[in-house]
Amino acid sequence: MSDDALTRLDHHYQSMPPVAAMQLRIAGFDGDRLRLHAPLSAHVNDKGCAFGGSLGSMMTLASWGLVTLRIEAAGLDADVYVADSQVRYLAPLFADLDVTAEADADADWEAFIATLRQRGRARxxxxxxxxxxxxxVATEFTARYVAIVRDPGHAAA
Structure with missing residues (x-):
């Protein structure tokens, strides 16, 4: 994955005012996992720990970003949406927010991309x-994401 792809992803994040206010940055990407970081000071609640909504948002954004990067690497142009998600808050976080996203253990990136190419839509x-x-772990997140090819003629490429 090129640094250009991460730069484009970061610009996309920063183009959304609520996300820009979160002060998040891409902390790393190894092809399988995307890591985001944000300072606690921008997300602190009345207890002095990370706001639960911020944690949920960060995990949603990291997962969305991972799907977006994998689609771009496959040479496709698709919109990515979160279809459903579940968040479990396990412990308060009194530090900066460091979030990691990866595919579920039973997920198959190759099958996802193949389905997206063939049908123009995949989960x-x-x-x-x-x-x-x-x-x-302070917080766990599971979700299903849907991708829909923007130009169906391009999906078969």
């Missing part, structure tokens, strides 16, 4: 989490 399951500085 894939993702999972994300916010880690605790001392180890462990």
């Amino acid at each position: 894939i399951g993702l999972r994300a989490w916010a880690g605790l500085p001392e180890g462990g």
